[in-house]
Amino acid sequence: MILLVVMALALGAILVRLVDLQGVQQDHLAALGLRQRVHTVTLAAERGSIFDRNGNDLALSMPQRTVYADPRFVKDPAGYAARLAPIVGVDAGALAARLAQRDKEFVYVARKVDDATAKQVKALRLPGVGFVAESKRFDPAGNLAGPVLGFTGLDNDGLSGLERAYENTLRGRPGQLVAENDPGGREIPATERRDVPAQRGGDLVLTLDQSLQYEVEQRLTEQVGSTRAKGGMAIVADVQTGDVLAMATVDGADGKAPAHPAPPTEQNRPLATVYEPGSTNKVIDVASALETGAITPSTVFDVPWALQIADARFEDHVWHPPERWTARDIMRESSNVGAILVAHKVGKVRLDQYLRSFGFGTKTAIDFPGESAGLLLDPAKYSETSMGSVPVGNGLAVTAMQMLDVFATIANGGMSRPPRIVAATIDADGTRHDVPPAPGHRVVSAETAASVNDMLRSVVNEGTGYLAAVPGYTVAGKTGTAGKPPYRDGEYMASFAGFAPAESPRLAAIVVLDQPVTNYYGGQVAAPVFAKIMQYALRLERVAPTVAMTVQPRRTGSTVSNDAPPPASTTTTRPPARPPGNVAGTGP
Amino acid sequence: MRGSVAAVVVTVLVVVGFHVVMAEGQFRLERLAKDAGREQQRYEGLRLEYAQRAAPQAIVERATKIGMVPAITPRYVSVPGLPAEGSHGDGPTATPPTVGQDWEKVKPHLVAQP
Numbered sequence: 001m002i003l004l005v006v007m008a009l010a011l012g013a014i015l016v017r018l019v020d021l022q023g024v025q026q027d028h029l030a031a032l033g034l035r036q037r038v039h040t041v042t043l044a045a046e047r048g049s050i051f052d053r054n055g056n057d058l059a060l061s062m063p064q065r066t067v068y069a070d071p072r073f074v075k076d077p078a079g080y081a082a083r084l085a086p087i088v089g090v091d092a093g094a095l096a097a098r099l100a101q102r103d104k105e106f107v108y109v110a111r112k113v114d115d116a117t118a119k120q121v122k123a124l125r126l127p128g129v130g131f132v133a134e135s136k137r138f139d140p141a142g143n144l145a146g147p148v149l150g151f152t153g154l155d156n157d158g159l160s161g162l163e164r165a166y167e168n169t170l171r172g173r174p175g176q177l178v179a180e181n182d183p184g185g186r187e188i189p190a191t192e193r194r195d196v197p198a199q200r201g202g203d204l205v206l207t208l209d210q211s212l213q214y215e216v217e218q219r220l221t222e223q224v225g226s227t228r229a230k231g232g233m234a235i236v237a238d239v240q241t242g243d244v245l246a247m248a249t250v251d252g253a254d255g256k257a258p259a260h261p262a263p264p265t266e267q268n269r270p271l272a273t274v275y276e277p278g279s280t281n282k283v284i285d286v287a288s289a290l291e292t293g294a295i296t297p298s299t300v301f302d303v304p305w306a307l308q309i310a311d312a313r314f315e316d317h318v319w320h321p322p323e324r325w326t327a328r329d330i331m332r333e334s335s336n337v338g339a340i341l342v343a344h345k346v347g348k349v350r351l352d353q354y355l356r357s358f359g360f361g362t363k364t365a366i367d368f369p370g371e372s373a374g375l376l377l378d379p380a381k382y383s384e385t386s387m388g389s390v391p392v393g394n395g396l397a398v399t400a401m402q403m404l405d406v407f408a409t410i411a412n413g414g415m416s417r418p419p420r421i422v423a424a425t426i427d428a429d430g431t432r433h434d435v436p437p438a439p440g441h442r443v444v445s446a447e448t449a450a451s452v453n454d455m456l457r458s459v460v461n462e463g464t465g466y467l468a469a470v471p472g473y474t475v476a477g478k479t480g481t482a483g484k485p486p487y488r489d490g491e492y493m494a495s496f497a498g499f500a501p502a503e504s505p506r507l508a509a510i511v512v513l514d515q516p517v518t519n520y521y522g523g524q525v526a527a528p529v530f531a532k533i534m535q536y537a538l539r540l541e542r543v544a545p546t547v548a549m550t551v552q553p554r555r556t557g558s559t560v561s562n563d564a565p566p567p568a569s570t571t572t573t574r575p576p577a578r579p580p581g582n583v584a585g586t587g588p
Numbered sequence: 589m590r591g592s593v594a595a596v597v598v599t600v601l602v603v604v605g606f607h608v609v610m611a612e613g614q615f616r617l618e619r620l621a622k623d624a625g626r627e628q629q630r631y632e633g634l635r636l637e638y639a640q641r642a643a644p645q646a647i648v649e650r651a652t653k654i655g656m657v658p659a660i661t662p663r664y665v666s667v668p669g670l671p672a673e674g675s676h677g678d679g680p681t682a683t684p685p686t687v688g689q690d691w692e693k694v695k696p697h698l699v700a701q702p
Binding site for chain 2: 056140141200211213432
């Protein structure tokens with residue numbers, strides 16, 4: 001009897017508990033169970049790739065494995081941390097603290113580990129520890145075009161360069177995965193529910209040529225190293241399309257490392273850094289004077305060696321007696337005094353208009369992150385000496401890209417051709433969308449451009465730019481040597497900008513060396529780099545030579561020789577120039 | 589009565605069988621998805637390896653290792669009877685095909701997340 005009562009009470013208690021669990025607390029317990037089982041994971045979208053113009057990968061993302069843990073299933077955080085930390089290379093104490101956060105469902109153990117590390121972690125078979133795929137960004141060509149491409153952060157967000165400028169295109173759209181786990185932390189098969197699929201990021205197709213980019217970086221690095229410059233910049237562009245084929249930034253040696261191409265963490269200096277252009281600016285003086293009719297190609301100037309303007313004295317870099325020079329002579333000799341006289345014919349207002357029409361004072365069509373518009377003074381605020389300094393390329397500051405645009409405009413018959421770096425995008429379903437070139441505008445007439453073209457040829461054939469000559473081609477260009485504020489001795493920006501073939505221009509290039517030590521004249525240190533990169537670029541673009549080369553028979557009797565002497569212009573020696581003596585220290 | 593019981597048993601068996609087939613299909617689908625993911629990972633790994641080997645620096649290093657040297661300054665010769673005018677680079681490009689050139693065809697078939 002007593003046994004019956006005890007059994008009845010026990011069964012009654014079980015029944016009550018059953019009703020309580022299955023009835024009263026049903027919803028609460030079901031929700032609790034669901035919360036314990038259901039695991040929501042954000043599916044990161046694969047970031048888009050960046051290609052060069054030939055389809056070579058410059059930046060791409062690869063899935064790597066990220067190790068995570070669900071602290072709700074980690075019974076021994078310290079023990080887990082002790083086993084995991086040495087494998088994944090994280091601090092055991094910090095990892096243990098993360099694993100002890102029982103209110104969290106997801107904590108990182110280590111992000112984007114390689115396959116070997118993931119295999120070791122998997123071999124531990126720790127409940128609650130799992131893997132999720134994450135993308136890692138790779139630059140297969142190393143630092144090639146690093147400042148142009150930029151870099152991404154740990155969460156694959158673009159932080160600089162094109163990675164940042166085109167973040168919306170490249171990042172894609174993340175998805176979401178909802179899965180149910182068992183008490184051991186393992187996914188229960190056939191219960192996965194993908195709510196939102198991820199959308200792959202769009203890709204960029206650049207105008208850069210990987211091979212040319214490498215060549216430009218190497219040649220520039222060699223010269224920066226040998227002249228012990230602080231750094232250098234170089235750009236090569238197609239004058240007909242505005243496509244930038246190469247854009248290089250090089251750091252000088254700093255005691256810890258030799259000269260080297262700049263890494264992605266650095267500024268893209270051809271677009272972001274401004275400098276006083278010096279004598280390369282004389283192109284605008286002459287072009288504006290011809291265009292406005294202030295001078296003709298045959299106008300003769302009486303050019304003394306020095307000119308006093310207010311309290312400043314401007315001098316030519318080489319002493320000479322008073323000369324009767326045309327604009328062509330002034331350009332060939334890179335005469336500061338001559339350029340000032342030409343600019344005075346134009347006047348400050350019109351000169352300023354042409355400076356702006358050529359692109360100074362405005363960002364280029366590239367619109368790169370951190371790009372500078374340059375510095376251009378309002379002519380109403382000119383000082384008494386401004387019309388001495390501006391014509392010779394001081395008192396204003398430009399980017400290397402802006403200066404190259406000037407020469408590309410002349411090369412293109414007076415029509416500006418806005419530069420571009422991105423040629424196309426490829427969207428998530430593989431459809432290519434070409435980016436149309438931005439429309440240009442007429443800056444000077446074709447006739448003016450042809451006259452200036454001819455003058456620039458004389459700079460290379462007979463003047464200060466003879467080291468820019470490329471065998472087999474006619475080159476047009478201008479040297480520049482400008483003092484760096486505050487104009488201390490020996491601190492100059494040495495540059496050369498030009499285009500080839502001059503008869504039918506295809507490519508333009510600029511080389512700028514920042515404070516070379518061994519020799520600071522643009523014609524001596526920048527022009528030779530220009531020659532090398534232009535030669536490579538012309539060959540790459542399969543542009544046929546425009547100058548017939550003389551073929552000398554070999555002494556052994558064969559009719560064709562590879563030992564033909566270079567054109568005479570490359571072997572002409574120039575007398576050493578006097579150090580610049582004008583106020584701003586502008587040389588040829 | 590016996591007929592009703594048999595009908596119920598048959599129905600239950602059919603339903604169970606249907607669920608078994610569904611579950612088997614689901615497992616097979618997951619296996620195929622894993623296989624596809626593995627192959628995609630392999631493709632992407634090969635693509636990265638190709639890009640690294642095709643990088644100019646890598647090519648220069650390998651060329652230097654086998655004793656190659658940079659070419660001397662090229663000379664151009666004029667062929668009698670042909671003009672030495674520029675051709676504006678209209679010749680066929682010498683650049684070999686790259687992985688990226690097939691990318692537009694491949695991309696739509698790849699899973700969008702890593």
